[in-house]
Amino acid sequence: MKFLEKIVVGDIAGLSPGSGCLSLVTNEKGGIIDDTVITNAGDYVYMVVNGATKFGDMKHFSEQLENFEGDVTMEYLEDSMQLLALQGPGASEAIKKLLPADFDLVKMPFMTGVDTTLMNVEGCRITRYVKYFVSVKIVHL
Amino acid sequence: MNTIANIGVRRFSAHRIASSIAKRQFGSESPLVKTACYDLHVELGGDMVPFAGYELPVLYKGENGGVMKEHLWCREDGKAALFDVSHMGQVCIFILRNILVLFVSHNTFFILHLMLYYYNHLDSMAWKR
Numbered sequence: 001m002k003f004l005e006k007i008v009v010g011d012i013a014g015l016s017p018g019s020g021c022l023s024l025v026t027n028e029k030g031g032i033i034d035d036t037v038i039t040n041a042g043d044y045v046y047m048v049v050n051g052a053t054k055f056g057d058m059k060h061f062s063e064q065l066e067n068f069e070g071d072v073t074m075e076y077l078e079d080s081m082q083l084l085a086l087q088g089p090g091a092s093e094a095i096k097k098l099l100p101a102d103f104d105l106v107k108m109p110f111m112t113g114v115d116t117t118l119m120n121v122e123g124c125r126i127t128r129y130v131k132y133f134v135s136v137k138i139v140h141l
Numbered sequence: 142m143n144t145i146a147n148i149g150v151r152r153f154s155a156h157r158i159a160s161s162i163a164k165r166q167f168g169s170e171s172p173l174v175k176t177a178c179y180d181l182h183v184e185l186g187g188d189m190v191p192f193a194g195y196e197l198p199v200l201y202k203g204e205n206g207g208v209m210k211e212h213l214w215c216r217e218d219g220k221a222a223l224f225d226v227s228h229m230g231q232v233c234i235f236i237l238r239n240i241l242v243l244f245v246s247h248n249t250f251f252i253l254h255l256m257l258y259y260y261n262h263l264d265s266m267a268w269k270r
Binding site for chain 1: 174177193228230234
């Protein structure tokens with residue numbers, strides 16, 4: 001948690017499992033280099049950063065990680081996971097069709113995220129935010 | 142439960158990440174990356190443009206496409222719009238739990254209590270660390 005609070009702003013340690021917040025990525029001087037959606041996924045912390053700044057962010061994170069003394073590992077999902085954003089008044093209705101039948105979107109409040117199965121593909125993730133962030137695993141048919 | 146963090150994903154060390162980033166820095170010569178939806182975008186009339194190192198549809202051509210129509214569709218009751226934002230970065234950060242090493246002492250009862258305490262509080266303790 002100390003590591004995360006070194007690279008982003010906000011009470012990350014205070015996030016209960018499943019919940020997330022909007023945050024800012026800061027450099028070692030506290031200057032803002034990016035904005036991010038960050039979620040406590042239980043076993044790990046899931047972050048989405050901007051496309052144009054992601055390589056700079058990853059470089060910064062790995063530099064910080066090298067200097068950090070603690071058991072923290074980082075995984076950059078590169079292009080193994082695709083990310084889709086679903087937005088609009090009908091977004092919940094649309095995404096419901098792809099989720100398992102027992103998945104209750106009503107029980108998924110704003111700014112929360114969960115690992116789930118999408119169209120029977122395991123290992124996907126959905127984050128509810130101003131829109132839905134849908135992290136989809138690539139499946140070669 | 143399979144999560145995005147443990148399915149089909151390679152685990153990178155800090156060094157691997159740094160070298161992979163060095164290779165993928167944006168440059169005018171580096172080829173644009175196609176997302177998994179590329180063929181679908183083209184099929185739907187996507188006007189593909191370079192965006193953050195990726196080839197993405199800035200808008201869709203055709204009767205139902207165009208900035209104004211797409212803008213209104215996304216805001217209309219009962220409608221939704223899907224955006225391919227695969228150019229964005231996804232990162233998983235793991236905070237490893239402390240491995241508890243307990244030495245055997247005379248006071249077994251105390252140790253047992255300590256172990257139970259750690260067992261019950263392991264989740265919250267690992268998280269707050």
